[in-house]
Amino acid sequence: MREGQEQGDRPEARPVRMIDVANSLGLSRATVSLVMRNSPLVSEVTRRAVLAEAERLGYIYNQAAANLRTQRNDLVGLVMPDVMNPFVGEVSLGVQEVLGEVGFFVMIANTVDRVELQRQILRSLVGHRAAGVVTIPALTSTADHFAGIRRGGPPTVLLLRHIDGVELPFVGTDEAAIGRLGAEHLIAVHGCRRVAYFGGDPLASPRVGRMETFRRAVTEAGADWDATWSEPLEATADAAYHRAAELLAAGPPPDGVLCHSDNVAYGLARALRLGTPDAAPCAVLGIDDLHQSAMWNPSISSIATDPVELGRVCGRVLLAEMGMPVEGSRTPPPPELHARASCGCH
Amino acid sequence: MREGQEQGDRPEARPVRMIDVANSLGLSRATVSLVMRNSPLVSEVTRRAVLAEAERLGYIYNQAAANLRTQRNDLVGLVMPDVMNPFVGEVSLGVQEVLGEVGFFVMIANTVDRVELQRQILRSLVGHRAAGVVTIPALTSTADHFAGIRRGGPPTVLLLRHIDGVELPFVGTDEAAIGRLGAEHLIAVHGCRRVAYFGGDPLASPRVGRMETFRRAVTEAGADWDATWSEPLEATADAAYHRAAELLAAGPPPDGVLCHSDNVAYGLARALRLGTPDAAPCAVLGIDDLHQSAMWNPSISSIATDPVELGRVCGRVLLAEMGMPVEGSRTPPPPELHARASCGCH
């Protein structure tokens, strides 16, 4: 027993390779290789012998070496700006589901929304010859950050944030539909007369599409647009809370607000709650419909975008890009409004 | 806008290799290799020529091939049960910070707390000859799920959840200190007389350590232990809300509760708020101190465990395990109580 050297914590001098298994049985590497790949070419007797010997010697298949020879890879990289964001997390689940099913190994790299780190990560993935990449680009990304991955890099899909000048397949939610849905609910259902789009980084491409449609729908319905409340803003609960508190101190809020995300809505809801108790009511809508939103006080009305399905769609688009057969929809699901207390529906 | 038109989309028949760059300049592969690795052995003139030619031909360094030859790898895998959980996310940030600094490429794999997926992921990482692994094991993991990675696998560190029979380095928060801190605050500061530990999966190892110390401290201080409220429970806001609502309907709650996590506290806080308005007050403490907790209504008092620093510690332990020089602490930071409204501190 060679593996009995446990006392000094020195695992083994050298890892076991296919050729070791082969030699130990008087077979060739090729045969062992065929067994490892479940080829029907080897006899049942040989197969069993090889598997047993491999187990006995502690052989571990070297996927990396195989990848080099076959010129394929099973690693797909998700390059995400913030893994903690539940929306991003759920999208990742969807991608992983679709790609995992056909045998890919999905891993996530966190750019923390920093372009330099993102550049490094993309370089690594290209260098490792990843099979494919799905990325929500960091906020300040420009076309040349993606030059490296377009030129000879793996099939890549951009998610959610569009970047001018990058001709890579893009998958995003239907921002216009979100804008329309929000406007319709606030105006037609709640009769709001002065409306705003609250929060969202000025550089985030979803903000542009959503807000533009939202604003048009709102003004066409005859309501006023509150430009001050619609200034861009970092999309966190904290930032939203402080900005809202500040604006509330300066004057009455709009009577209808579509927030850039549920996180933003949390901050706004808190500011409204802690503000003057007898103020006129303000209908608040979030976007994303995070699980927590129903738990909030007041429970947050939100436009759900089904991030998991969005992730699945993205996975399918990537598969198609890689030239593989694909089943299922390749268009993002339509957004849906879930009305709760924060807009006054209760 | 459809950019998926495949017409002129034939990038190159074959990827450029070192030998192509070398031939194109009349040099040898070895020289090009030295340039790519910034070796001081090549002359400045040659270096510049090689870099220029590589750029011109669109050469992309093949890290995977290099890894095979050098028998090392720059990939470190984080194997996590739930990327969306902010605690997990922040731990990941810490690990990434420490390992990224010394040149490792950190990627996260999501087990979704399923052991079968976890087994597959660990197998992949071993197969890819990852440089190291950090994992928060899936809840139902047993020792034999980790047999594969101990036998010839990469250096591995277990995080947060301990597993009986697995002799791998373990890094976790000081659960006993959390229990003591919670008990002391509820009893000494708020004078609670009947106390419970609410929520947490029965299989989660942190629950055991925390609750045991907490319970002992509470009973030694002369307060009563509420066993019904201390039954185990899935650690989500939703589950906590429903269980709490049910228990509240059956009778008055304890006057002090330490929750297994902030998420659990959110659910409990909601149930208490929606319950009988004139009920006796109940002091609620969370654990983790997520960023949102200060935004909640009421703002949630919580025991902070500094997950980012915990991640850094974990990264350092892994570096040590890989035989690399390490600077900085290798013991987890002590927990700290952040008192807010939910326990009555305001």
Added chain:
DNA sequence: CTGCCAATTTAGATCGATCTAAGTTGTCCC
């Protein structure tokens, strides 16, 4: 001119697998 040394450059083996084309069995049938 020769020899020596430092500074560069390189040929060929190697990492651990797969692939191609060819080799070895054993059986069956004329």
Added chain:
DNA sequence: GGGACAACTTAGATCGATCTAAATTGGCAG
């Protein structure tokens, strides 16, 4: 006995890099 065929098995080249040990170059002292 021997040819055809099916069922396995295998030698040797190959993937794209690195490493070792040796070759080449130029400069300079003797």
